[in-house]
Amino acid sequence: MTNEREKTLQKIAEVLRSAASVLIFPHIRMDGDSLGSAVALARALRAAGKQAWILVAEDIPNNLHFMEGGLSTRDSKVIEQPDVCIAVDCSDAERIEDRKEAFARGKTTVVIDHHVTFDAFAEINLSDGQAAATGELVFELLKHMAAPIDRPIAEALYAAIVTDTGNFQYSNTSAKTHRITAELYASGIDHTAVVVEIYQNVRPQKILLLGAALNDIQMVADGKIALVQVTKEMFRQTGALISESEGIVEMLRSMRGVEVAAVLKEDNDKVRVGLRSKAAVDVAEIAALFGGGGHQGAAGFSSSDDIETTAVRLIEALKKSLLG
Amino acid sequence: MTNEREKTLQKIAEVLRSAASVLIFPHIRMDGDSLGSAVALARALRAAGKQAWILVAEDIPNNLHFMEGGLSTRDSKVIEQPDVCIAVDCSDAERIEDRKEAFARGKTTVVIDHHVTFDAFAEINLSDGQAAATGELVFELLKHMAAPIDRPIAEALYAAIVTDTGNFQYSNTSAKTHRITAELYASGIDHTAVVVEIYQNVRPQKILLLGAALNDIQMVADGKIALVQVTKEMFRQTGALISESEGIVEMLRSMRGVEVAAVLKEDNDKVRVGLRSKAAVDVAEIAALFGGGGHQGAAGFSSSDDIETTAVRLIEALKKSLLG
Secondary structure (H helix, E strand, O other): OHHHHHHHHHHHHHHHHOOOEEEEEEOOOOOHHHHHHHHHHHHHHHHOOOEEEEEOOOOOOHHHHHHOOOOEEOOOOOOOOOOEEEEEOOOOHHHHHHHHHHHHOOOEEEEEEOOOOOOOOOOEEEEOOOOOOHHHHHHHHHHHOOOOOOHHHHHHHHHHHHHHOOOOOOOOOOHHHHHHHHHHHHOOOOHHHHHHHHHOOEOHHHHHHHHHHHOOEEEEOOOOEEEEEEOHHHHHHHOOOHHHHOOHHHHHHOEOOOOEEEEEEEEOOEEEEEEEEOOOOOHHHHHHHOOOEEOOOEEEEEEOOOHHHHHHHHHHHHHHHHOO | OHHHHHHHHHHHHHHHHOOOEEEEEEOOOOOHHHHHHHHHHHHHHHHOOOEEEEEOOOOOOHHHHHHOOOOEEOOOOOOOOOOEEEEEOOOOHHHHHHHHHHHHOOOEEEEEEOOOOOOOOOOEEEEOOOOOOHHHHHHHHHHHOOOOOOHHHHHHHHHHHHHHOOOOOOOOOOHHHHHHHHHHHHOOOOHHHHHHHHHOOEOHHHHHHHHHHHOOEEEEOOOOEEEEEEOHHHHHHHOOOHHHHOOHHHHHHOEOOOOEEEEEEEEOOEEEEEEEEOOOOOHHHHHHHOOOEEOOOEEEEEEOOOHHHHHHHHHHHHHHHHOO
């Protein structure tokens, strides 16, 4: 595997080195890892005198805008026939969605990803489930390409790693993550500035929603279950978007004594449910009961029942699981 | 300086190597860095066959209890006359408060610290304002002592670094911080378990207080100032302690457009005020106007006015500063 991995990295490096034009594809609903990896690649390729663009089909999220640097475009014809099309942080072709055709126009297609489940959809596929972020793999790729890592490249890779590891807290973080980060510091990154852009740029509406949600916590089963129902009314009153309810469930889990946290959100005619656990409960199993899925510690599902009914059924299932 | 620093580290290593008994002093209101550094030292010294204890005068904070391992005592006579008394993470003697007498009983006294302002109060003093945590210095000290860094030692040092850098986000974090952390991983730390203990162990009352506070945000000066008044009534209703209002001010600052965040807390007959800024305002200057102090980005003061009056005066001062 390791040998295979090195060979594939080497091959991708060679393909990129001999290319004159490269089109880069971050995944839909792009995050820091996806965009950071794309930006680092685009900058390195341009610095080597190549034509390089990041093809997107949506707005750059506000807190990631600082690194975009005019490298992205929505024009799929920005390069008529790219020598290489490379998808970053994409576990399957659905992650590039409407840009699949544009991707296929590449004379060579490549994908670099770090998800555990991976559907090889390009000609050259690198997937390393051990990497904490695709940014780690791009760092290695740039080394293979002997591409200089200047400050903007290092800051994009730092943003990629920081966002995909939850500030080095998630279990995917490794010694390698920290070694790479130490090397990024050597390129003169202003890590505080990056942190301010990424984390201190929250829409006030999101903070208001957090306040409303935390004011309405249900504690069940002697405080082992913490649950919040985020209603349409809360979204309306705070002006927050459904995506801005992220983070509430982790806040609930952080409470002492809580084994499982659940956040139920009213989204049109569905109820979307996020689950997080410490150790006692496998929330992927719970989510599966409701037709959803995920990991032992983080899972979710959608329900067509109303939010109250969903809460009652969920609490019942969680209690059963807690009692063993 | 660097040479001086190395010599001092070497000297402390020698003093500890030749000691048979060592008493270790974390600072009052101990935090992860202070206790983590003390635990790592105590474990390494015991592993080398020495008598070693951590002398405390207060309860171990609940979220740090996991690493204590029976190494701490309140009995200042646990070692009659220690060969070495060593204070960790203490910038001056006031930080060991009532344990000063016990400290002075050491045949040799040592202090290791990383604060920028430092009052050398021992015979051998090591202060390195460049270090992100005293845990970094203890890591280096153990290397100088050729002490093996086993998993419990590595986890204590990891806890020290993580808490004093705010998960590697604060500006004190350096390439060295990440290099040391990578080495701690090599000792087999379970970083996820440490993170759960430290951060997912919050009293529910604190989360309830956060909810109440975020439900009552005042936005002033076109959203450049975010302010919350945490009243006695809120503390009563949520059951939270005054210390559990920490973190609210950072949450306010995280909002897009906010340049200064202020949290005012009613504490007996005082109002305690915490200030945080992004870049536009020097909050240390503002705090100084009210008899307080701090840094450019984080400062505070106490007021004898009531909370409403304090808010009005503060907002006035902040507006003046924002207008330049």
